[in-house]
Amino acid sequence: MPRRGQNRARMGKLGHWLVIVVFTVLLAFPFYWMLITIFKQTGDLYNTDNNPFTFNAAPTLDNLQVLFFETRFVRWLGNTALVGVLVVGITLVLALPAAYALARLTGQWGQRLGIGIFLTYLVPPTLLFIPLSRVVAELGLQDTIWSLVLVYPSFTVPFSIWLLMGFFKSIPKELEDAAMVDGLTRFGAFVKLVVPMSFSGILTVVIFTFTLVTQEFVYALTFISPEANQMLGVGVPTFLVRGDVYFWGSLMGACLIASVPIALVYNLFLDRFIAGFTVGAVK
Amino acid sequence: MAVKRRRSTGFGLGVAMFAPAALYILLLIALPFSLAFVYAFSDARIGSGGSHFVGLDNFRSILKSPSFLRALQNSFVFTISSQILVLIGSTTLALALKDKFRGRGFVRFLILLPWVAPISLGAIGWKWILDSIYSVINWILVAVHLAKPYDAPMWLGEPKLAMLSVILVHTWRILPFSTVIILAGLTAIPKDIPEAAAVDGAGFWRTLFEITLPMMRPILNVALLFGIIFTFTDMTVVYILTSGGPADKTQVLPSLAFFTGVQGSDLAAGAAISLFLVPLLVVVAYLMLRMAHRAEVV
Amino acid sequence: MAIVETRAVTKVFKEGTMGAVNNVDLVTHEGEFLVFLGPSGSGKTTLLRMIAGLEVPTSGDILIGGEVVTDLTPRERRIAMVFQSYALYPHLTVYKNIAFPLKAQGVPKDQHQKKVEWASGLLSIGHLLDRKPRELSGGERQRVALARAIVREPSVFLLDEPLSNLDAKLRASAREELESFHRRVGTTTIYVTHDQVEAMAMGDRIVVLHKGIVRQIGTPTEVYDDPADTFVATFLGSPPMNLLKNGEVIVGFRPEHLVPAGANGGAAIKLKLKIHNVEYLGSEWIVYGRPQGEGAPDQVVVSRLPTADHKIGEIHDFTVAEKHLRFFDKETEKRAPARALTWP
Numbered sequence: 001m002p003r004r005g006q007n008r009a010r011m012g013k014l015g016h017w018l019v020i021v022v023f024t025v026l027l028a029f030p031f032y033w034m035l036i037t038i039f040k041q042t043g044d045l046y047n048t049d050n051n052p053f054t055f056n057a058a059p060t061l062d063n064l065q066v067l068f069f070e071t072r073f074v075r076w077l078g079n080t081a082l083v084g085v086l087v088v089g090i091t092l093v094l095a096l097p098a099a100y101a102l103a104r105l106t107g108q109w110g111q112r113l114g115i116g117i118f119l120t121y122l123v124p125p126t127l128l129f130i131p132l133s134r135v136v137a138e139l140g141l142q143d144t145i146w147s148l149v150l151v152y153p154s155f156t157v158p159f160s161i162w163l164l165m166g167f168f169k170s171i172p173k174e175l176e177d178a179a180m181v182d183g184l185t186r187f188g189a190f191v192k193l194v195v196p197m198s199f200s201g202i203l204t205v206v207i208f209t210f211t212l213v214t215q216e217f218v219y220a221l222t223f224i225s226p227e228a229n230q231m232l233g234v235g236v237p238t239f240l241v242r243g244d245v246y247f248w249g250s251l252m253g254a255c256l257i258a259s260v261p262i263a264l265v266y267n268l269f270l271d272r273f274i275a276g277f278t279v280g281a282v283k
Numbered sequence: 284m285a286v287k288r289r290r291s292t293g294f295g296l297g298v299a300m301f302a303p304a305a306l307y308i309l310l311l312i313a314l315p316f317s318l319a320f321v322y323a324f325s326d327a328r329i330g331s332g333g334s335h336f337v338g339l340d341n342f343r344s345i346l347k348s349p350s351f352l353r354a355l356q357n358s359f360v361f362t363i364s365s366q367i368l369v370l371i372g373s374t375t376l377a378l379a380l381k382d383k384f385r386g387r388g389f390v391r392f393l394i395l396l397p398w399v400a401p402i403s404l405g406a407i408g409w410k411w412i413l414d415s416i417y418s419v420i421n422w423i424l425v426a427v428h429l430a431k432p433y434d435a436p437m438w439l440g441e442p443k444l445a446m447l448s449v450i451l452v453h454t455w456r457i458l459p460f461s462t463v464i465i466l467a468g469l470t471a472i473p474k475d476i477p478e479a480a481a482v483d484g485a486g487f488w489r490t491l492f493e494i495t496l497p498m499m500r501p502i503l504n505v506a507l508l509f510g511i512i513f514t515f516t517d518m519t520v521v522y523i524l525t526s527g528g529p530a531d532k533t534q535v536l537p538s539l540a541f542f543t544g545v546q547g548s549d550l551a552a553g554a555a556i557s558l559f560l561v562p563l564l565v566v567v568a569y570l571m572l573r574m575a576h577r578a579e580v581v
Numbered sequence: 582m583a584i585v586e587t588r589a590v591t592k593v594f595k596e597g598t599m600g601a602v603n604n605v606d607l608v609t610h611e612g613e614f615l616v617f618l619g620p621s622g623s624g625k626t627t628l629l630r631m632i633a634g635l636e637v638p639t640s641g642d643i644l645i646g647g648e649v650v651t652d653l654t655p656r657e658r659r660i661a662m663v664f665q666s667y668a669l670y671p672h673l674t675v676y677k678n679i680a681f682p683l684k685a686q687g688v689p690k691d692q693h694q695k696k697v698e699w700a701s702g703l704l705s706i707g708h709l710l711d712r713k714p715r716e717l718s719g720g721e722r723q724r725v726a727l728a729r730a731i732v733r734e735p736s737v738f739l740l741d742e743p744l745s746n747l748d749a750k751l752r753a754s755a756r757e758e759l760e761s762f763h764r765r766v767g768t769t770t771i772y773v774t775h776d777q778v779e780a781m782a783m784g785d786r787i788v789v790l791h792k793g794i795v796r797q798i799g800t801p802t803e804v805y806d807d808p809a810d811t812f813v814a815t816f817l818g819s820p821p822m823n824l825l826k827n828g829e830v831i832v833g834f835r836p837e838h839l840v841p842a843g844a845n846g847g848a849a850i851k852l853k854l855k856i857h858n859v860e861y862l863g864s865e866w867i868v869y870g871r872p873q874g875e876g877a878p879d880q881v882v883v884s885r886l887p888t889a890d891h892k893i894g895e896i897h898d899f900t901v902a903e904k905h906l907r908f909f910d911k912e913t914e915k916r917a918p919a920r921a922l923t924w925p
């Protein structure tokens with residue numbers, strides 16, 4: 001018996017798969033390409049006659065070796081990690097109480113201030129970097145990672161406050177009231193009850209802040225010149241180049257190593273991240 | 284009486300908890316923001332001592348400069364083109380990802396990579412792919428005889444192609460972000476609405492354009508507005524891919540501000556250039572506030 | 582107006598498990614109000630959705646108006662459906678909601694207004710045409726959903742528990758509106774519910790479903806007075822029918838037929854009950870008691886009485902007329918012929 005419905009369903013499924021495959025290839029191809037490039041010998045890489053998709057010479061670990069032992073890559077990883085941890089700490093210290101205050105204590109003002117905070121997120125680093133470069137110089141933090149530790153929270157704190165605010169609002173007020181009836185102060189209830197309960201929200205802020213730190217470019221480029229003190233995002237494209245010669249093999253290695261772990265972690269927290277952006281727009 | 288005391292300590296505590304963050308933001312956003320205006324109206328340079336008020340001189344001279352006008356135009360062209368592509372692409376992709384299928388988690392991981400990877404590193408990857416000699420795209424084009432060897436497109440060297448490349452890299456980077464947000468909006472639509480449309484007689488396309496997309500308008504707006512901001516205020520892609528070249532043809536406002544202000548040491552001019560970002564940001568902020576207000580009313 | 586028929590329709594969601602719907606055969610009468618009644622998980626909604634075309638049967642066929650529609654999309658079946666949540670398009674006005682099916686089916690634009698006005702007039706919502714769904718009350722939304730369904734003049738109406746989202750007070754008046762609507766319009770209607778009161782009040786016939794199998798199809802009188810098995814017997818009627826094991830059979834009688842001794846002339850069985858609990862509901866009394874005597878099962882039976890002065894712990898004589906006894910086979914739980922009782 002002819003099944004009309006089935007043909008239509010089959011076409012739909014084909015279209016569905018086509019869309020997914022095409023987009024996945026377009027979006028992920030550069031990373032696949034990075035992966036191949038890492039293991040190619042220089043002679044193979046710079047030979048336009050060779051099919052770039054195959055290994056015409058044996059795959060090699062030379063590029064990775066150069067990356068790890070002959071460049072400052074490891075140092076940049078360390079700098080970035082250190083800045084990341086410190087900025088996460090500062091962000092939490094500033095954002096947790098502020099978000100709680102906005103979510104609980106200040107009524108209608110809380111709404112307005114919340115929106116005000118969110119608007120500061122819209123002031124981009126590419127607007128502030130010139131004045132900030134002077135501020136940093138005046139404070140004597142020029143060329144050190146401390147300049148970044150000082151400045152980075154300016155873009156991590158607003159969004160974190162926004163994210164945590166939404167999270168705190170979803171914790172019923174009755175729990176804190178019950179704790180206060182039991183003898184805790186407001187602040188005590190915050191520290192002993194609300195913060196532990198918000199573990200997943202805090203974790204989201206931690207992950208998100210850390211990824212923002214690794215992705216930042218303008219401030220690091222502007223404030224820091226010496227190679228040894230530079231961050232990952234700026235060091236790799238800047239110093240893995242000697243004059244006009246790019247060390248593509250090592251460069252691609254750096255890119256991939258810096259990107260994939262972050263992507264893995266990001267994936268786990270995706271839903272919370274979306275919630276932060278869409279609060280209020282999706283009812 | 285106890286209640287009265289309680290309420291005022293509550294308020295006091297609120298202020299105390301909010302104050303550190305507020306102070307920090309004031310010092311590190313509001314202050315530099317005002318400083319940007321101060322510099323724009325001065326003749327400050329890196330290295331030189333004092334600075335003097337020069338009125339609108341900086342603005343006059345940059346408005347005469349062809350590379351500034353070029354950068355202003357480019358900022359809008361790149362942003363609008365890439366965001367149109369992003370809107371269409373991410374809506375399509377989100378529709379395809381809506382229903383569960385085997386391997387969806389892995390696909391999601393792959394398509395998120397452009398957004399999650401540090402911007403500069405993704406851009407460097409593209410620089411390699413678009414390299415004037417070793418571009419893998421050119422290799423493929425030559426292999427299928429769509430281009431002649433040694434005459435393949437100079438993706439980053441030829442002005443129009445360079446602009447296209449910048450637009451495409453921006454699109455590539457923002458697409459995952461948009462897709463993920465739109466997907467959230469899609470899954471928020473109750474299941475029986477498209478079913479009701481099917482029973483009412485609507486086919487795939489009618490349901491999509493008359494029911495699904497209109498219902499997602501708030502989410503589409505959010506994705507679009509954020510995408511606009513992320514693209515308009517970004518200097519990294521241009522810096523890495525073309526350094527603004529060839530011959531300043533792909534400069535955008537933020538990258539020009541950087542080259543002028545930091546590399547060129549002309550802080551005042553750099554600040555003035557970057558201030559031209561503000562009008563667009565104000566418009567976007569206004570639109571977002573209006574959306575938030577409407578959402579509250581509903 | 583059409584007849585809906587299902588032939589051996591089965592739906593299995595997960596291979597190897599029992600189907601949500603198993604081998605259902607039924608035929609509607611033209612213009613009737615047919616109710617699918619059952620607890621959640623009984624398959625009633627799945628069955629409705631297969632008739633609508635929103636689910637594809639694993640096996641079996643669906644026919645509407647004599648035509649096999651099993652492979653057709655919902656669009657091609659000329660049916661209308663009202664969902665539990667009403668599924669009104671939130672971004673469209675009431676007018677546009679009602680006009681949407683006309684637009685989708687290619688009805689010329691100049692006819693839209695007339696038809697929308699006709700449908701909205703039928704449901705007295707003409708004054709709401711410019712509103713958006715979120716501005717409407719629950720009852721108003723139901724009427725808009727009905728208007729949207731009727732505007733295409735479909736051959737069959739399908740309703741999926743449309744009253745369950747309304748609060749109790751509103752439910753009664755909404756139910757009455759649905760009944761009068763059906764009387765006015767006369768379209769064959771299939772109505773899904775888990776509420777047996779709704780089913781009894783509204784249905785011309787009731788299809789009682791349990792675990793995807795049809796237990797009985799009949800008029801309210803038939804399913805209430807002549808249940809086909811113990812499931813139907815206990816599902817309809819509140820409090821449910823009393824079921825007592827008695828030798829090889831299960832004997833059942835409804836609470837309203839368990840009356841104080843002396844109230845029944847004619848053939849009847851006698852029961853001594855020790856009163857266990859008494860509830861006064863205003864309009865009636867619910868009396869719970871344990872049967873006393875040799876061979877009596879250790880169960881509580883329920884009686885509904887207009888007046889009662891029984892006290893807990895007292896022993897009273899009750900009686901059930903023999904014509905009100907129903908017998909069920911102990912193994913199959915299906916209706917069995919009358920037997921001799923081992924007690925009382």
